[in-house]
Amino acid sequence: MENQINNVVNQFEQDLKEVKDLKQLEEIRIKFFSRNGLFAKLFDDFKKLPKEEKPKYGQLLNSVKKESQQKFDELKKKLSGQAQKYEKFIDLSLPGRKHTIGSKHILIQTIEEISDIFKGLGFSIYVGPELESDANNFEALNFPDDHPARDMQDTFFVNENFLLRTHTSPVQIRLMKEKQPPIRAIMPGKVYRNEAISAKSYCLFHQIEGLYVDTDVTFAELKGTLVYFAKMLFGENVKYRFRSSFFPFTEPSAEVDIWWQPKGKEGRWLEILGCGMVDPNVLENVGIDSEKYTGYAFGMGVERMAMLKYGINDIRVFFDNDFRFLSQF
Numbered sequence: 001m002e003n004q005i006n007n008v009v010n011q012f013e014q015d016l017k018e019v020k021d022l023k024q025l026e027e028i029r030i031k032f033f034s035r036n037g038l039f040a041k042l043f044d045d046f047k048k049l050p051k052e053e054k055p056k057y058g059q060l061l062n063s064v065k066k067e068s069q070q071k072f073d074e075l076k077k078k079l080s081g082q083a084q085k086y087e088k089f090i091d092l093s094l095p096g097r098k099h100t101i102g103s104k105h106i107l108i109q110t111i112e113e114i115s116d117i118f119k120g121l122g123f124s125i126y127v128g129p130e131l132e133s134d135a136n137n138f139e140a141l142n143f144p145d146d147h148p149a150r151d152m153q154d155t156f157f158v159n160e161n162f163l164l165r166t167h168t169s170p171v172q173i174r175l176m177k178e179k180q181p182p183i184r185a186i187m188p189g190k191v192y193r194n195e196a197i198s199a200k201s202y203c204l205f206h207q208i209e210g211l212y213v214d215t216d217v218t219f220a221e222l223k224g225t226l227v228y229f230a231k232m233l234f235g236e237n238v239k240y241r242f243r244s245s246f247f248p249f250t251e252p253s254a255e256v257d258i259w260w261q262p263k264g265k266e267g268r269w270l271e272i273l274g275c276g277m278v279d280p281n282v283l284e285n286v287g288i289d290s291e292k293y294t295g296y297a298f299g300m301g302v303e304r305m306a307m308l309k310y311g312i313n314d315i316r317v318f319f320d321n322d323f324r325f326l327s328q329f
């Protein structure tokens with residue numbers, strides 16, 4: 001019996017030395033410790049021993065099995081630790097995973113660029129809602145009842161009295177109703193028009209409105225401000241002109257054109273904004289004394305500015321969400 005026990009123990013130690021991973025260790029568990037394993041067999045043989053030999057071998061058998069089991073457990077612990085370490089191992093030589101970081105939309109960038117120019121001149125930022133009353137969008141701005149801009153074709157009416165604003169000019173009205181002069185602010189935001197969609201027009205676009213109301217505001221100041229703005233946005237050498245125009249809410253009114261010279265093509269004048277002296281009727285409509293105060297206003301399309309600045313020739317690309325376009329800016 002003693003020989004048998006020694007044989008199994010030796011074999012166990014020998015086998016254990018050769019184990020390299022958990023899979024091989026499992027084979028050893030089956031070979032020695034399972035129900036039909038070699039230790040179980042020793043116990044079977046032990047049962048057949050004569051009674052007087054039992055105490056001696058019983059003790060021996062129990063202690064070698066316990067010792068072997070301990071050695072087995074230790075090795076198992078060691079190997080599992082290594083396996084875990086291996087799983088956590090990071091190969092620092094692998095190329096990193098790329099994350100695409102979003103960026104500001106080109107229209108937001110353009111609004112910010114324009115806002116910064118006016119902020120430098122002391123203008124603050126004011127915003128109004130996109131759902132607007134007919135009263136603010138048209139009436140207070142001196143649009144006669146039969147003005148074509150009130151036509152259903154141009155305006156998305158929500159009901160008889162409310163609409164999606166067709167321009168940012170109603171924000172002027174809101175601001176003047178809220179605050180007495182001096183007022184100096186720009187008002188960026190989305191506007192809506194019920195127009196056929198093409199490369200040139202879209203049902204949604206952005207405008208920036210400007211308003212300055214105080215005692216003794218003059219057309220010369222308006223000109224100076226807008227020329228400064230055009231130079232900041234399009235460069236010191238920009239060629240510009242003021243052309244007389246008409247808007248219901250300004251008198252006199254003008255439009256500003258800049259000379260556009262694409263490479264290898266014929267140059268031409270392009271309108272960049274509308275402006276004028278706030279019509280006294282408008283001031284009276286919001287409760288500002290038009291004898292005491294004068295003001296100027298202007299309004300420009302943001303898409304228009306971005307298209308000129310970056311040579312974009314289709315307004316629809318701003319709203320397509322095409323990554324190939326957006327990621328250029």
Ligand code: DAH
Pocket residue numbers: 166167168169209210247250273274275276297298299300
């Ligand atoms: N609201 C005009 C439009 O949408 C633009 C405009 C022109 C705004 C002249 C003004 C202005 O404030 O003075 O076409």
